Amino acid sequence: MNFPDLIQTISIYAIPAIFAITLHEAAHGIAAYRLGDNTAWMMGRVSLNPMSHIDLMGTMVMPIALFLATGGNFLFGYAKPVPVRFGNLRHPKRDMVWVALAGPASNFVQAFLWGLALYVLLGLNFDEKFFIEVCKAGIKVNAIMFAFNLFPIPPLDGGRILVGLLPMKQALSFARIEPWGFYIVMALVVLNVINAFWMTPLMGVTFELLNLLLSPFEFLLPK
16 A cells, blocks of 8 residues: 555544544443443543543554554554443443443444435535545444454453353453453454454444444435
């Protein structure tokens, strides 16, 4: 990928990615606040300010370096996790599921809204390619974040959802892998396990569901 193409790709994906990360993390904080834990609220992390959630290494340096090194074929990153004291939740084990689910749910909603925006632009015969591509990028970025974060290994949201759903004894045992969870996930990403056995099938289901939800709005599309 040459330099002009790289700049164009970054400019297209920047806005959807910033929204995806910011709303994902804020959703965790809002859910925790409503369920009894005000830790994130008191620390100013229930915010729509992207700077509250961006991690210099995980959100900027690592994704850009991987993107450049692989010619755009591999991308991985992370934001600063919203602090949640699960013991402060009114029903810690049950509410952990809702707090964890709030982040991916926000990405699914954003993917739907970007899809709806795309339908509207196409219906208006809007021919500015940049905005069309931004909408497509918004769908893709949020679908990826939705699927990836549901992978059932803590500290990913899917892992915490699984901890909340398991019986207490099994939940405590499973939660002990969290300190090594990031390294386990990275290894599975490098070995292509997550992509082949998780991302590909779940992304397919995600796009099918989005198409179903957007189908009532197909009247907006040009005939």
